[in-house]
Amino acid sequence: MLRRWRSLPSSFAAPSQLLRPCARLPRLPPKWDEGTRRLLSSRSSHRQEVTPAEAYTNDGPVPPARIQQELTARTKSLPTVCPGCGAHSQTVDSETPGFYGVRRARNAVKKESQKQEDAIFRAALANAPLAATGEDTPASQENAPRPSTTPSVPICDRCHELLYQSRGTSIVHPSMQSIQAIIEESPHKHNHIYHVLDAADFPMSLIPNLQHALHLPQMRTRNRRSKSIRYVRGRVAEVSFIVTRSDLLAPNKEQVDKLMPYLQEVLRDALGRHDRNIRLGNVRCVSAIRGWWTKNVKEEIWATGGAGWMVGKVNVGKSALFEAVYPKGRGQREGLSLGRTAFGLQKDGVPQPTAFADSSGELSEGAESADGATKEPTTYQESELQLDRAAQEDAADEEPFDEDEDASLLPPAQPETAYPVMPLVSSLPGTTASPIRIPFGDGKGELIDLPGVHRSNLDSHVKAEHKKEMVMKSRVVPEQYIIRPGQSLLLGGLIRITHKSTSADDPVILAYPFLPPAFTPHVTGTHKAIAIQTGTHSAESHGREGEIYTGTVETIATDTAKTKIKPAGTYSLEWDVTKRRAGPLTDPTAGKQKAANLPFMVYSADVLIESVGWVELVCQVRRRIESLLSPGALGALDIEDTDARGMLPEVDVFSPEGKYVGLRRPMCAWLLGGKKKTPVHERRLRPRQTISVSKRREGSRRVES
Structure with missing residues (x-):
């Protein structure tokens, strides 16, 4: 060798x-x-x-001096802003975002x-x-x-820890006034605002009165003469609603498409009386993980150009949607490596406006016109590039002072590349610290990811070891839980849904919790549920009032949250779902019965838990004989019609501080999802009869005798 x-x-x-x-x-x-x-x-x-x-x-x-020179050179080559969270790069404070x-x-x-x-x-x-x-x-x-x-653009230490170690701190969430001030500084004429909503608690993630808060023009109404485009101070600002994480609603894309009329009606109810007559043709239901309808949104962003703003509350999936709909690798030319941004070529570190930076659709210099003629391209010669490089090296040690730099709320755009670094996707609320601007199409437009508005602080009432399990990452196939009169449904020991009736003759309520793993369902007596939720026995626990609960049922609530439990309200199951829940009785190929002729009615409602999920409640009651007298005649006779109000089942909901709970019309997601049933031809005609231990012993004795 x-x-x-x-x-x-x-x-x-x-x-x-x-x-x-x-x-x-x-x-x-x-x-x-x-x-x-x-x-x-x-x-x-x-x-x-x-x-x-x-x-x-x-x-x-x-020598160590060379290593120090390399570190200094690398520090100078850091990006202006972190591509993961959008914070300005700095090497001073390690506790703030953007630290390298x-x-x-x-x-x-x-x-x-x-x-x-x-x-x-x-x-x-x-x-x-x-x-x-x-x-x-x-x-x-x-x-x-x-x-x-x-080389790839590096991310800051905070993004590095979030990406690889799943630890970090949230930022201070901006207000709607801050978002409005940021959008007003848009350099584009055409602006499209994508209001991102979460499908898990839809429509609780809706920002109320968004048009008024951002000083936007009113959306198009159902009137056929209403304008489709409205200019405000020489700009166009359109709004579209995008429901993200639609894969949580149903297993198939076709089933989600059938839910579009339902989503539009729920959104119309949430917008209020003022916006009840607007057209909701601008609603999209997408899934960034499955790729449902993301291509349509991407093509729309590319065709529209200008500035596309991702607006929404925290943890609604803006960054994940950003990565799915950003048009990558389109319209790239050879001049991008020379420092071309959305505002043009950079000279002495200052963006120079060019013709292609305008989003009005005009041809840039050097582009082909309609008749095939081309203009003289405005490119740098080799001597000019050398002078610019020398000027940039001389000005590298001197920090130019710009009086408008600190006053601007909109950070500079990132250099345009074919496949840029996308914003960081994390379950931590408030991952994006500052607007992230990524241009596309040689200055045709840019997509901007804004920080999320404050949504909910329910995680402050949850123990630290369970906070990672508060996000529903995939579709849940729930089990059916029966809530009888005098019983309650506990969700992780933090939320309690109580059957309001205590009579044994009243109907039961079926519950289907579509919740993440942290909120484990548990049905028990109301007196015991109060003890688990608050930590002490109440007056309903006969002879044990004031005692500390020492049971084995686990809870995710902190000790402070147990002392802040308050009623969130009484909710009625007011929506009639008899036709959908009757099964083969109302099927046109089976029973062929009308829902109005059935001797029972099925009521349902969805109880929403903000930023977590929802619980579907269903109750079947017998149909009462309607009174022969009209409501006016009953009022004249001083007779109160109690049947109309007594038919609707009700539940009481208790939560920390009496918040984080809402109500919407039922989606009937239990009928959409759920486990696949075994076909009839694959079922056994009769299962094997169970034999008890005593019968087996008897049979063995007979054989021995």
Whole structure:
């Protein structure tokens, strides 16, 4: 082996100097000596830290000044804003977003130098056989791997910890006045606002009175003469509603498409009386994970151009939707590597406006016109580029003062690339710290991800170990829970739904919780449910009032939240779903009965839990005989019609501070989803009869006798 090594040419022996630090390390013991291996492994890693591989060259170790210069150069090359959260880059405060630490920069320098060493070593290995035979090696040098010239844009330390360690702190959520001030600074003439809603608690994530809060024109009404486009101060601002995470509603895309009329009606009810007559043709129901209808939204963004603003509350899926609908790899030209942004070429660090930065659809300079003629392109010559580079290097050490830089709420746009770094997607509320602007189409437009508006602080009442389980990430197939009179349904020990009736003759209520794993359902008596939720027994626990609950039912509520339990309201199951719940009785191919002729009625409602999910409640009651007298005649006779009000079943809901709960018309998601039923031809005619232990013993005795 030594003879073969010595016979290699001198060109192959040169890279061995790169392995000088590895040669100085002590020899590791055998694998079976675990204790000694741990000690020596830590010692060797410590020695590598003191004398890193990049600190050696052919002439000897590199002085620390060079490493410091590389770190300084890397610090100067940091992006203006973090591409993950949008915060301005800084190296001062490690507790605020946008901080880039020296440790990660040092590790990046090490990795780059190691990649260069590996490339040289592979090139030497490839050239060794040719050098031994005396052949030329130009082809092998051309095929040698080269270091990447376009490294990915680094993210700040906060985004790094959120991405790889799932830990971080939320930012201060902006108000609607701040969002309105940011949108007013838009440099585009055409602006499209995408109001992002969450399907988990739809429509509780709706921002009420969005048009008035952002000073936007009124949306188009059902009147056929209503204008489709309205200009305000020379700008156009349109609004579209996008319901994200639609894969939580049904397993198939076709089933979600059938829910569009229902979603429009629920949204119309949530908008209030003032906006009840608007057209809701601008509602989209998408899923960024499944890719449902994201292509349509992407094509709409590309065709419209201008500025597209993602507006919504925290944790509604804006960043995930941003990545799914951003038009990547479109309209890229060769001039983008020269610092071209949405505002044009950058000269001396200042964006220069160009014709293609206008979003009005006019042709830019150098683009082809309709008749095929082309204008003279405005590009930099080589001498101008050299002057610009020299000016930028001279101005790098001096920080120019811009009086409007601090006053502007809109950060600068990122340099346009074919496949930019997308905003960070995390379950932490308030991941996006500042607006993230990513242009597309050579200045045709840009997509802007705004920070989320405050949504709910329900997580402040939940223990730290259960906060990661508060987000519903996939469709839930719930079980059916029966709430009898005098019983309650506990959801993680934090939310309580109580049957208002206490009479045993009253009908039961069926519950289907579409909730994440943290909110484990549990049905028990009302007196015990109060003890679990509040931590102490109430007056309904006979003889145990004031005692501390010592049961085994777990709860996710903190000790402080247990003392803040208040009634959130009494909700009636007022929507009639008899036709959908009657099954084959009203099916046109089976029973062919009308819902009005059935002797019972089925009422339902969805109880919403903000930022978490919903619980579907269903109750079947007998149909009462309507009074022969009209309501007016009953009022004249001073007779109160109690049947109309007594028919509707009611529930009482209790939550921390009496908040975070809402009500909507039922979606009947239990009928859409659920486990797939076994076909009739695959079912057994009769299951095997169960045999008890006593009968088995009897049979064995008879056989023995």
